[in-house]
Amino acid sequence: MTSSYLAGPLLTDLYEMTMAAGYWRHNLNDKATFSVFVRNPDHKRNYFVAAGLAALLAELEAYRFRREDIRYLQQLKLFDTNFLDALRRLRFTGDIHALPEGTLFFPDEPVLEISAPLIEAQLIETLVLNTIGIATLIATKAARSVHAAAGRPLVDFALRRTHGSEAGDQVARSTYIAGFSSTSNVRAGQRFGIPVAGTMAHAFVTAFPSELDAFRAYAATFPQHTIFLIDTYDTLAGARNAATVALEMRARDQRALGVRLDSGDMIALSRGVRRILDEAGLTEMKLYASSSFDEFKITEIIQSGAPIDAFGVGTKVGVSADAPYLDIVYKLVQLGKRPIRKLSSNKVTLAGRKQIFRHDDPHGVFQEDILACREEKRAAGEPLLEPVMRNGQRHTPEASLVDIRKRFAKQFGCLDPRYKTIDSHIAYPVRLSARLKALQK
Amino acid sequence: MTSSYLAGPLLTDLYEMTMAAGYWRHNLNDKATFSVFVRNPDHKRNYFVAAGLAALLAELEAYRFRREDIRYLQQLKLFDTNFLDALRRLRFTGDIHALPEGTLFFPDEPVLEISAPLIEAQLIETLVLNTIGIATLIATKAARSVHAAAGRPLVDFALRRTHGSEAGDQVARSTYIAGFSSTSNVRAGQRFGIPVAGTMAHAFVTAFPSELDAFRAYAATFPQHTIFLIDTYDTLAGARNAATVALEMRARDQRALGVRLDSGDMIALSRGVRRILDEAGLTEMKLYASSSFDEFKITEIIQSGAPIDAFGVGTKVGVSADAPYLDIVYKLVQLGKRPIRKLSSNKVTLAGRKQIFRHDDPHGVFQEDILACREEKRAAGEPLLEPVMRNGQRHTPEASLVDIRKRFAKQFGCLDPRYKTIDSHIAYPVRLSARLKALQK
Numbered sequence: 001m002t003s004s005y006l007a008g009p010l011l012t013d014l015y016e017m018t019m020a021a022g023y024w025r026h027n028l029n030d031k032a033t034f035s036v037f038v039r040n041p042d043h044k045r046n047y048f049v050a051a052g053l054a055a056l057l058a059e060l061e062a063y064r065f066r067r068e069d070i071r072y073l074q075q076l077k078l079f080d081t082n083f084l085d086a087l088r089r090l091r092f093t094g095d096i097h098a099l100p101e102g103t104l105f106f107p108d109e110p111v112l113e114i115s116a117p118l119i120e121a122q123l124i125e126t127l128v129l130n131t132i133g134i135a136t137l138i139a140t141k142a143a144r145s146v147h148a149a150a151g152r153p154l155v156d157f158a159l160r161r162t163h164g165s166e167a168g169d170q171v172a173r174s175t176y177i178a179g180f181s182s183t184s185n186v187r188a189g190q191r192f193g194i195p196v197a198g199t200m201a202h203a204f205v206t207a208f209p210s211e212l213d214a215f216r217a218y219a220a221t222f223p224q225h226t227i228f229l230i231d232t233y234d235t236l237a238g239a240r241n242a243a244t245v246a247l248e249m250r251a252r253d254q255r256a257l258g259v260r261l262d263s264g265d266m267i268a269l270s271r272g273v274r275r276i277l278d279e280a281g282l283t284e285m286k287l288y289a290s291s292s293f294d295e296f297k298i299t300e301i302i303q304s305g306a307p308i309d310a311f312g313v314g315t316k317v318g319v320s321a322d323a324p325y326l327d328i329v330y331k332l333v334q335l336g337k338r339p340i341r342k343l344s345s346n347k348v349t350l351a352g353r354k355q356i357f358r359h360d361d362p363h364g365v366f367q368e369d370i371l372a373c374r375e376e377k378r379a380a381g382e383p384l385l386e387p388v389m390r391n392g393q394r395h396t397p398e399a400s401l402v403d404i405r406k407r408f409a410k411q412f413g414c415l416d417p418r419y420k421t422i423d424s425h426i427a428y429p430v431r432l433s434a435r436l437k438a439l440q441k
Numbered sequence: 442m443t444s445s446y447l448a449g450p451l452l453t454d455l456y457e458m459t460m461a462a463g464y465w466r467h468n469l470n471d472k473a474t475f476s477v478f479v480r481n482p483d484h485k486r487n488y489f490v491a492a493g494l495a496a497l498l499a500e501l502e503a504y505r506f507r508r509e510d511i512r513y514l515q516q517l518k519l520f521d522t523n524f525l526d527a528l529r530r531l532r533f534t535g536d537i538h539a540l541p542e543g544t545l546f547f548p549d550e551p552v553l554e555i556s557a558p559l560i561e562a563q564l565i566e567t568l569v570l571n572t573i574g575i576a577t578l579i580a581t582k583a584a585r586s587v588h589a590a591a592g593r594p595l596v597d598f599a600l601r602r603t604h605g606s607e608a609g610d611q612v613a614r615s616t617y618i619a620g621f622s623s624t625s626n627v628r629a630g631q632r633f634g635i636p637v638a639g640t641m642a643h644a645f646v647t648a649f650p651s652e653l654d655a656f657r658a659y660a661a662t663f664p665q666h667t668i669f670l671i672d673t674y675d676t677l678a679g680a681r682n683a684a685t686v687a688l689e690m691r692a693r694d695q696r697a698l699g700v701r702l703d704s705g706d707m708i709a710l711s712r713g714v715r716r717i718l719d720e721a722g723l724t725e726m727k728l729y730a731s732s733s734f735d736e737f738k739i740t741e742i743i744q745s746g747a748p749i750d751a752f753g754v755g756t757k758v759g760v761s762a763d764a765p766y767l768d769i770v771y772k773l774v775q776l777g778k779r780p781i782r783k784l785s786s787n788k789v790t791l792a793g794r795k796q797i798f799r800h801d802d803p804h805g806v807f808q809e810d811i812l813a814c815r816e817e818k819r820a821a822g823e824p825l826l827e828p829v830m831r832n833g834q835r836h837t838p839e840a841s842l843v844d845i846r847k848r849f850a851k852q853f854g855c856l857d858p859r860y861k862t863i864d865s866h867i868a869y870p871v872r873l874s875a876r877l878k879a880l881q882k
Contacts, residue, residue: 004445007606013598013625014639022641022662028648072631078666118648125644129601130609137604157454160570161766163578163604164611165448168571170604184454190513198456200463203563203773206781207469221463225519315766324765325602325756332644340647 005055005166005191006062010069012126017073020119021083030336032118033353036128038136039327040107043425047415048326049143049408050099050111051174052135054398057389059127063092092120096389097374099356100399102139102177102408103384104415106428109371110354110385111136111328118335125330133328138171141320142178143412144295145313147420150302153310155197156183157290158318171318177404179412180313192401199225199260205232215245223254227288230259230273239273243280258286260312266291267306274307292316295422339439350432352439357381366414372433446496446607446632447503451510453567458514461560462524471777473559474794477569479577480768481548484866488856489767490584490849491540491552492615493576495839498830500568504533533561537830538815540797541840543580543618543849544825545856547869550797550812551826552577552769559776566771574769579612582761583619584853585736586754588861591743594751596638597624598731599759612759618845620853621754633842640666640701646673656686664695668729671700671714680714684721699727701753707732708747715748733757736863780880791873793880798822807855813874 023029038048065073065087073079073087094116099105111132114121146154156175162168165187172188182195189196200218208214211233219226228245230238239259246256259277261269266289277285289301290312297316301308315321331349332340339351353374359367359381370381387395399407419428432440464470479489506514506528514520514528535557540546552573555562586595597616603609606628613629623636630637641659649655652674660667669686671679680700687697700718702710707730718726730742731753738757742749756762772790773781780792794815800808800822811822828836840848860869873881 008628010628010631011600011606011609012627013600014627014630014637015625015642016639017627018639018659018663018666019641019645022645022659023648025662026649026658028658032648034644069631073627076630076637078663122644125642126601130603130606133602134605134608159452159454160567160771161574161769162571163760164575164607165452165571166605166607167575168452184456186453186455186458186514187449187451189455189517190451190510196455196517198454198459200456200460201566203475203566203771204460204463206773207464207473207559207776208467217467217469218459218463221466222459222519225459319604319760319765321765324760324762328602330601330644332647335648 006059007127007131008069009063009065009123009127010072011130012123016123016125018078020123021079023119023122024083024086029117029119031115032121032332033113033115033334034121034125034330035110035113035333035349035354036132036328036330037108037110039329041327042323044323045140046419046421046426047104047106047140047428048136049139049178050103050105050136051101051139051177052132052170053098053101053112053388055135056128056131057096057394057398059131060092060124060389060392061394063124065090090120091392092116092124093392094120094389095387095391097385098388099384100386100404100407102404102411104411105356106369106430108350109356109369109430113333113353113385115353129328129330133326134167134170135174136328137320137326138174138317139178141294141317141323142175142180143408144422145293145298145317146179147412148295148298148302148422149311152308153181154179155310155312156180156185156318157312157314159185161315162318173401175313175317176401177408179405179409194401199227200229202229202232205229211238212241212244215241216248219245219249219254219256223249223252226256228256228259229262231262231264235261235264235269236272236276239276243277243282246282246285247280256282256285258288258309260288260290262290266301266308267304270306270308286310288312290314294321299422341440350436350440352436354385354436356384358384360414364414365416366428368429368431370431370433371436373435373439376433376435378433447500448568448572449510450504450506450564450568451513452571453564457564457566459519461564462520464560464563465524465527470558470560472556473562473773474554474556474775475562475566475771476551476774476790476795477553477555477573477769477771478549478551480770482768483764485764486581487860487862487867488545488547488581488869489577490580490619491544491546491577492542492580492618493573493611494539494542494553494829496576497569497572498537498835498839500572501533501565501830501833502835504565506531531561532833533557533565534833535561535830536828536832538826539829540825541827541845541848543845543852545852546797546825547810547871549791550810550871551795554774554794554826556794570769570771574767575608575611576615577769578761578767579615579758580619582735582758582764583616583621584849585863586734586739586758587620588853589736589739589743589863590752593749594622595620596751596753597621597626597759598753598755600626602756603759614842616754616758617842618849620846620850635842640668641670643670643673646670652679653682653685656682657689660686660690660695660697664690667697669697669700670703672702672704676702676705676710677713677717680717684718684723687723687726688721697723697726699729699750701729701731703731707742707749708745711747711749727751729753731755735762740863782881791877791881793877795826795877797825799825801855805855806857807869809870809872811872811874812877814876814880817874817876819874
């Protein structure tokens with residue numbers, strides 16, 4: 001990741017800075033631990049997929065206020081000069097325990113815990129939530145879609161409708177972690193090494209005198225990467241034109257990869273298109289479909305038996321349309337030696353630094369998680385939170401995106417299929433250890 | 442806007458580049474016009490607020506492939522060297538007609554039209570949709586919220602839950618255009634000159650031995666900007682603590698600005714809190730509320746008569762939760778002298794370059810819009826699309842954010858209140874001119 005993508009310390013809510021100034025003035029800068037977790041009040045998700053850690057650690061390693069940042073803050077006339085001097089010198093020196101990216105987790109389990117002098121830990125709150133939030137939101141939505149597709153490849157087409165450019169890149173990365181095969185987003189390809197994919201839009205077809213001309217022009221330019229978009233005028237007529245050009249290619253010893261359907265009744269049209277291609281002897285050509293797909297619509301298609309081989313997945317996954325935000329929070333759980341608990345309005349925060357122990361059965365299937373105190377030694381269960389940053393420096397080298405993707409795939413294979421349902425809430429069991437329970441009193 | 446925020450030409454779908462390569466190989470590079478408009482298939486919005494143009498024009502003026510971009514594209518082994526050489530030299534040289542930011546518009550009306558050599562116009566499609574999309578999405582959602590608040594100030598608190606950092610800044614900018622008074626996002630304050638606001642979170646309160654200590658510490662640090670967050674433990678007890686410290690401040694000739702409620706039953710609690718403050722003689726202290734507000738919840742509060750003076754508005758507006766994406770599209774409508782029309786699946790695109798003429802009544806209230814051919818001379822109606830870029834250069838200086846905000850406020854005042862309803866679909870009349878109709882045949 002190049003520094004040009006860093007958000008920087010001013011990507012924060014003003015109140016983080018006013019609180020920091022308050023702590024500073026009152027010499028309140030003990031080591032604090034904040035816990036980041038996701039609530040699930042509307043029960044729309046049975047599991048979450050941790051993502052965004054690499055970007056966060058890069059931000060924190062490079063965390064410093066630039067000269068122009070201090071100048072801007074000065075001009076707000078809110079902060080005194082000594083505090084601004086302290087900010088100018090401030091670096092992030094904390095420790096972080098986190099779920100490695102690609103880890104499955106459940107409501108109220110910490111995704112990460114940050115321990116740092118209170119001022120530092122407070123200043124980074126917004127940055128942490130923003131960075132982990134979008135990445136985890138989309139990895140989770142994408143995991144549901146991958147599961148629905150039952151082995152058929154998915155391609156991320158969301159960039160045009162993501163919430164800005166940074167979201168576009170994070171959507172590409174998070175969908176790839178969850179098992180998408182590629183993205184249309186070229187910048188994400190460059191930035192993260194994700195395979196890129198894409199062929200043509202309707203404009204290409206309409207720019208030529210006829211659909212047949214457009215298909216021939218494309219085949220001549222990219223004989224090894226030809227997928228015909230066939231719905232610009234009439235999908236079945238488009239399929240016949242695609243077959244014509246594919247047969248011309250075959251005569252030149254070239255192979256068209258397939259056709260793409262982008263509108264209309266996907267189930268009926270895919271059957272008609274498959275028949276046209278098969279009757280032309282083009283049984284090897286694949287059907288790609290892209291039309292408001294998400295886990296719900298993909299499930300319909302799969303259940304119908306429609307002969308669609310791969311899905312272009314855009315807007316609805318790229319904004320997680322059915323649940324477009326996570327209820328992700330950052331809560332103070334310990335200050336110095338004092339465990340902290342907030343009780344207001346039924347939104348209880350569990351005090352103390354934590355560890356998650358995951359138990360599986362002899363087949364490796366996840367059975368339950370035990371939420372425990374960080375320093376608890378337990379005979380059984382795999383501890384999930386790992387030290388990833390110490391004194392503001394990455395503790396371990398950054399995992400490759402391919403390894404993160406493998407971790408997710410492996411973990412997802414260990415989740416009992418009943419939790420993978422997309423239309424009902426089934427809570428995976430998460431229990432508190434006796435010691436963590438006692439700490440809450 | 443500094444260049445560090447530019448997305449750059451690789452923020453594109455791969456197919457824009459493969460199509461461009463196809464055009465290039467077939468010498469198809471006539472001047473093309475693409476029209477950007479918003480469809481409204483689910484009828485969730487009666488109007489839209491144009492935003493995002495300044496960012497788009499900045500991208501296009503600086504549009505160039507860097508050396509490392511070309512190197513990345515080369516290594517994809519998709520494009521031939523001559524095409525990559527052409528990309529290396531490519532600049533955006535087109536013309537743009539656009540609705541000035543802050544303009545109200547309606548479904549199917551062009552937000553902007555881009556006329557440029559086909560290759561350039563195709564390459565920028567994704568960038569255009571991504572940039573205009575997020576900004577317009579949020580300006581529209583924010584306008585609905587401002588209307589619901591009936592004059593009470595709104596503050597953008599969304600940053601922690603926006604889809605990444607760039608979305609956070611665009612949310613701050615778009616909500617400000619629509620009339621929000623300020624943002625919590627410090628980077629957006631620095632970048633766009635938007636007023637910033639914020640005081641304390643629950644962590645601040647829990648970091649001190651008691652709520653009273655926390656309130657006193659805050660008042661000592663920011664005596665001119667004190668708003669107490671009162672729901673950390675118990676909202677009414679918090680109000681009494683706030684009153685205590687506010688009276689202490691008064692004895693020092695200082696004035697606390699107010700209190701903030703962040704959870705619980707806002708209607709009942711606000712009444713109880715107001716009573717506590719009033720009985721303490723603190724009638725000038727304001728009640729701020731922040732708790733999942735959007736146009737729907739604000740409307741409930743206003744209708745209840747709850748004594749809330751200002752709203753902190755976060756997640757639900759920051760992701761436009763009830764409608765988290767725009768169905769915004771970029772369609773080829775003219776190539777050389779040939780008008781282009783796409784007919785598939787009931788998604789009709791109107792051929793030809795266009796102008797919108799808006800008619801108002803003698804009181805200035807908008808009556809109807811006429812969608813016409815660009816070059817039509819009409820006796821009545823105000824033409825809305827303005828030339829904003831010529832030969833790749835901004836045609837006029839960038840409007841200030843404050844002027845954009847004023848433009849929106851003025852236009853919104855001219856919209857008949859019946860279209861401002863948030864819970865039913867009422868279509869503002871948009872008719873085609875006879876000449877535009879004839880062109881479609």
